[in-house]
Amino acid sequence: MKDNDDWKLEFRKVWERGVVAWKAARKSARTMFELADVEFLAGIGCTAQELFDFIDDALGWGDLDFETVLEVTAIRRAYFLEVMHGQPTGRVVPMSTLPAKSAAVDGIAWLPRLIAKARIKLRGEMDPDLMYGCGGDRPFLSRHCMTLPQFLQLVWDQGDDDRAIVNAVKQAAGIH
Numbered sequence: 001m002k003d004n005d006d007w008k009l010e011f012r013k014v015w016e017r018g019v020v021a022w023k024a025a026r027k028s029a030r031t032m033f034e035l036a037d038v039e040f041l042a043g044i045g046c047t048a049q050e051l052f053d054f055i056d057d058a059l060g061w062g063d064l065d066f067e068t069v070l071e072v073t074a075i076r077r078a079y080f081l082e083v084m085h086g087q088p089t090g091r092v093v094p095m096s097t098l099p100a101k102s103a104a105v106d107g108i109a110w111l112p113r114l115i116a117k118a119r120i121k122l123r124g125e126m127d128p129d130l131m132y133g134c135g136g137d138r139p140f141l142s143r144h145c146m147t148l149p150q151f152l153q154l155v156w157d158q159g160d161d162d163r164a165i166v167n168a169v170k171q172a173a174g175i176h
Contacts, residue, residue, distance in 0.1 A: 011073060075152045084123070
């Protein structure tokens with residue numbers, strides 16, 4: 001087996017090729033990456049669509065950086081390899097099954113949806129039109145003093161315990 005960090009070097013190269021493609025107006029998951037890149041991403045539990053979305057938001061909005069994407073991907077990769085034994089489920093969770101953006105728990109709108117999205121991200125079951133870390137998730141987590149990787153790790157650590165996740169978010173945000 002290759003050194004545990006070799007994948008990170010290759011991931012950076014794929015990211016950089018994606019940035020070049022985006023700047024050359026190849027702004028879709030189908031046109032941004034070569035087959036070898038798509039295959040590499042699949043091996044670490046990432047899809048071309050997910051990386052495209054991160055690159056598109058990073059370059060289009062400027063509030064997302066490579067290091068954050070790398071951390072999120074490292075958590076998903078670890079889950080994929082350790083929990084899922086490198087085997088995708090083959091399922092895609094339809095967006096229509098997620099809680100509404102306005103759904104709230106303890107008066108915190110968006111949180112039920114974000115919990116569901118994080119679980120879907122961990123399992124690699126994202127609908128192509130859905131993004132963990134979208135333009136709604138990032139400001140929500142920032143307002144609650146958390147990052148995308150911190151929240152994803154929290155959801156992995158707490159499993160199906162929604163109450164523990166909600167309490168951790170409230171604690172991070174200083175909500176009593």
